[in-house]
Amino acid sequence: MSNSTERQVTDADPGRDQERGPEQGPVRDLVGYNLKRSYLVVRSAAAAALEPHGLRVVSMTALSLIVDNPDIAPSELAEALQMERSNIVVIIDDLETRQLITRTRSKSDRRRFALMATVRGRRLRDKATADVAVSEDRATSMLTAEEKALLLDLLHRIQGGTS
Amino acid sequence: MSNSTERQVTDADPGRDQERGPEQGPVRDLVGYNLKRSYLVVRSAAAAALEPHGLRVVSMTALSLIVDNPDIAPSELAEALQMERSNIVVIIDDLETRQLITRTRSKSDRRRFALMATVRGRRLRDKATADVAVSEDRATSMLTAEEKALLLDLLHRIQGGTS
């Protein structure tokens, strides 16, 4: 801190402010670049909020979709979460082991499973999503409620495709 | 389409529209959930635009930062890209092997490397960022220019912290 030989720029390093980080240049105007960086900010806040519940972001999302879609099949869940069927298995296993969901064979098509949240699963989902919402409000506290609603609308439209 | 045995809901599956996907419930209002899904849409478009240039998203970003910050050090680059020093090495190796950047020892601190883009690197950066911008414009064609600028502003503010 109080060093007599203050750190100086003796090399070729003109105009780059060490406090505010390097120049970002054209990438600062790329949507993808900023979506990722914003996502990392919000995600770390959400992960911290979920950790006390023993949930990861993906398992919380899966649980929430199961709550809102009783008897959904694992393959449908995988498609909704945009991941492979094979990777959803371990997530479902974990949720079932913790008695947050039940996994029963479909009567009409015995290849499929029907997933359903237990009462405990529903309660955990409600608490977890509320906690994540609070953590997101903190992470986006520089936006007004109107701006946040507008952001969600813009993001929904990007996901919707060229409509 | 014109099937006499129309697909019906014979199991317990009330009200879920198979065309539009399952109900998303509360997670649809979570910023993080929508940031990630939007990012996946835009990222795949960007990756496709970069593939002909032999660049991945991360290496294009690294190259761009090196172009705009001559003599930046690998550790500074890692911090700017929010990744570990150890993981930046292979990216720099690749860019140097392809003669897009040079890596020379700093004279003032011989522990550090000074990274600088070559003419070829600068040209590739310019072409690659332009191509990515075009791919992003296609992926976000449902937004007006004003909405896209607003989106960038909102995302910048989220990254800026609680200011």
Next chain:
DNA sequence: TATTGTTATACTCTATAACTATA
């Protein structure tokens, strides 16, 4: 002692292939 670049390694996330049981 601390820091930079580096290597090795582990851990997570995601993707592919193959199997089974059912259709």
Next chain:
DNA sequence: TATAGTTATAGAGTATAACAATA
């Protein structure tokens, strides 16, 4: 023949630990 769930495995992406050179 095709599909749902599953397992095993491979490939990315990311994180930690330790080391040599330098400060």
